[in-house]
Structures are given as structure tokens and as C-alpha cells.
Amino acid sequence: MVEDAIAGHVYRLLAGFVAKHNISVVYMPVKELTVGYIDGLFIHSDIDDAIFIDKDLPLAEKCFVLAHEFGHYVMHRRQMNAVWEKNYWSGSNSSWVVKKEAEADRFAYRLLDLAKRSVQSETGRGYCESC
Ligand SMILES: [Zn+2]
Numbered sequence: 001m002v003e004d005a006i007a008g009h010v011y012r013l014l015a016g017f018v019a020k021h022n023i024s025v026v027y028m029p030v031k032e033l034t035v036g037y038i039d040g041l042f043i044h045s046d047i048d049d050a051i052f053i054d055k056d057l058p059l060a061e062k063c064f065v066l067a068h069e070f071g072h073y074v075m076h077r078r079q080m081n082a083v084w085e086k087n088y089w090s091g092s093n094s095s096w097v098v099k100k101e102a103e104a105d106r107f108a109y110r111l112l113d114l115a116k117r118s119v120q121s122e123t124g125r126g127y128c129e130s131c
Pocket residue numbers: 068069072100101104
């Protein structure tokens with residue numbers, strides 16, 4: 001988890017990675033719309049890539065969701081076809097979905113660790129006094 005004191009810095013760093021890949025980030029009541037089921041979502045198409053994040057999450061949680069969804073972009077977007085859609089949304093292959101989610105979680109933990117280290121080295125003491 002990202003500590004609140006550096007969450008703003010980490011989020012800006014992650015948002016920069018995402019923007020460099022031309023991924024749109026949309027803030028909306030994802031949790032409410034999915035009846036509490038999910039905090040974020042990555043959508044890939046031939047035209048555009050987009051990450052949807054629950055607008056009401058605390059910033060530290062938004063960091064994790066953004067890193068997790070970016071993981072889907074990096075690792076899974078080329079697999080996002082009809083088979084992916086079927087496995088994901090039909091609920092018929094839950095072990096497959098669990099595996100893909102675990103991959104995105106591992107990616108997120110690694111990326112957040114790197115981002116935190118980068119922020120801590122930039123700010124010297126690991127936090128910004130004005131935050
Ligand atoms: Zn996921």
C-alpha cells in the first residue's frame with residue numbers, strides 16, 4: 001500500500017506512465033455502477049485504451065487501481081479478444097480470471113514499489129513537507 005504522505009507523488013508518476021501510452025483515465029462511480037463489485041476497469045479496443053477508476057476511492061487506493069489496470073494494459077491487452085471477453089464476463093472460467101487478476105496485482109505491487117522508491121529518492125526523506 002502507498003502511504004498517504006507520498007500518495008500524491010506516486011499517483012502523478014503513475015499517471016505520467018499511463019499518459020505516455022495514450023491511455024485515457026476516466027473517474028466515475030465504478031463501484032456504485034457495479035454494485036460494489038469492482039474499483040477499476042481497463043478497456044482495450046483498436047481505437048483507444050481507457051482505465052476507469054472509482055472516483056471516490058482514497059488516493060492511496062487509486063494508486064493501486066491505476067497500477068493494476070496499467071498491468072492489464074502492459075500484459076494482457078493483446079489477449080483481449082472474444083475469448084478474453086467470454087472468460088471474463090461469463091463467469092464460466094473463474095480460475096482463469098483469478099490468474100489474470102493475480103498477474104495484474106503482482107505487476108501493481110512491483111510498479112508501486114518502484115514508484116515509491118523513485119518518489120522517496122526525489123523527495124529525500126520519502127515525503128513532501130507541503131503534502
Ligand atoms: Zn484486474
